[in-house]
Amino acid sequence: MRIREFRTDDWERIWPFWRRIVAAGETYAWDPATDEPEARALWTTGAGKRVHVVEDAAGGIVATAYVKPNYAGPADGVANAGFMVDPDHGGHGYGRALAEHVLATAKADGYRAMVFNAVVETNPAVGLWTSLGFTILGTVPDAYDHPRHGRVGLHIMHRAL
């Protein structure tokens, strides 16, 4: 696997699994019907954003992450990040490898901490984040309408870098 910076022409290979993950409505607090231009803007644009992709051995893009300041001005040293692994390639270690890379590059870029604002409490990713040193600062109860679990909470998770 190779982790590298996003290039504009990568988007067409990200969009199919981005759409699938958001349409499932289980992990992101975005409209499941988000269209392609809005998705591209959400994932790849914005002040200070850095986007990474994972290529598998065949050169296909199997995962992506963004990192950006979670707040502005005097609080811009706290990062936020989002992660997506193509569901067809899940469970093969891409998510953990990408997260380790993102944490290292965010620290090298000068961030002091990383915060996830809305981790759906039923998401198996909670275990991944905890194993990487994140803690749950709190949970917004009853916040997320999950298609299988009903209303569940959203964790705010934090890790110093």
Ligand SMILES: CC(C)(COP(=O)(O)OP(=O)(O)OC[C@H]1O[C@@H](n2cnc3c(N)ncnc32)[C@H](O)[C@@H]1OP(=O)(O)O)[C@@H](O)C(=O)NCCC(=O)NCCS
């Ligand atoms: C969360 C996600 C990034 C994990 O990526 P992945 O490549 O499948 O994860 P990995 O193979 O690196 O596994 C990482 C760990 O999480 C666990 N894990 C991952 N997906 C899991 C699942 N669906 N059920 C149970 N455990 C899971 C694995 O057991 C693994 O533990 P280990 O490293 O101790 O063996 C990926 O499932 C994804 O993109 N999900 C949809 C979007 C999402 O939820 N993003 C995060 C929002 S907070």
